């Protein structure tokens with residue numbers, strides 16, 4: 114059976130590359146393409162895809178995800194910017210509809226592994242900071258990957274960190290505080306996407322760094338998510354939920 118995928122945000126940088134990747138991927142096909150000017154619910158009703166892949170923008174992603182679930186279609190949400198309470202609402206909607214879905218802060222296998230290693234390290238090092246660097250066109254800060262990494266670190270921490278947020282003489286100098294993890298967001302030309310997680314211990318520093326130099330790195334994860342979402346019966350956050358189960 115070919116899984117038919119509607120791509121929302123198909124004209125964007127990620128969307129265009131996803132169209133090419135899904136066109137050539139085994140067992141997947143591009144059922145349709147939608148963009149900013151389209152009525153997403155109407156297109157879903159017309160095309161009846163199996164999956165909607167959303168690669169749009171932070172201000173639209175909650176409404177898009179909600180429309181996809183309400184239409185009874187499985188969402189794969191790659192767009193960053195969903196807030197924790199919005200994810201809770203979407204999870205409730207998917208439970209009501211008995212519908213599987215995936216929110217994927219990062220489709221890159223390397224990035225997912227780096228997050229997993231950071232979670233392992235957080236069991237042994239409580240002092241940690243995240244530095245995420247992206248191209249200047251990225252609309253949101255911090256990145257969805259940094260948010261997810263901080264959540265995974267918090268879940269693994271043995272003892273809660275006494276926040277080391279020393280007094281700032283210049284506001285923002287110590288970054289944003291999310292789950293007691295300082296996050297620093299850099300936006301510069303010359304970088305596509307890089308995340309560095311630094312763990313400090315007594316007399317030692319452990320650094321986990323992952324860098325993406327081409328959006329092609331996301332495509333295997335996009336194809337995997339579009340295939341595996343068909344086997345899910347609720348909404349999950351993170352590619353790890355399908356990556357580590359298939360590689361076992």
Ligand SMILES: NC(=O)c1ccc[n+]([C@@H]2O[C@H](COP(=O)([O-])OP(=O)(O)OC[C@H]3O[C@@H](n4cnc5c(N)ncnc54)[C@H](O)[C@@H]3O)[C@@H](O)[C@H]2O)c1
Pocket residue numbers: 121122123124125126127128147148149150168169170171173190191192193194217218219220221251252331
């Ligand atoms: N999950 C991941 O691994 C991953 C990787 C890279 C980027 N992203 C995220 O994917 C999203 C898209 O990134 P990009 O670099 O392609 O951005 P982009 O700005 O190049 O593309 C976004 C596209 O969405 C369209 N759009 C905006 N609002 C819309 C709406 N309401 N309905 C439909 N389409 C709409 C825009 O017209 C544009 O074509 C961003 O949120 C980015 O952070 C996620």
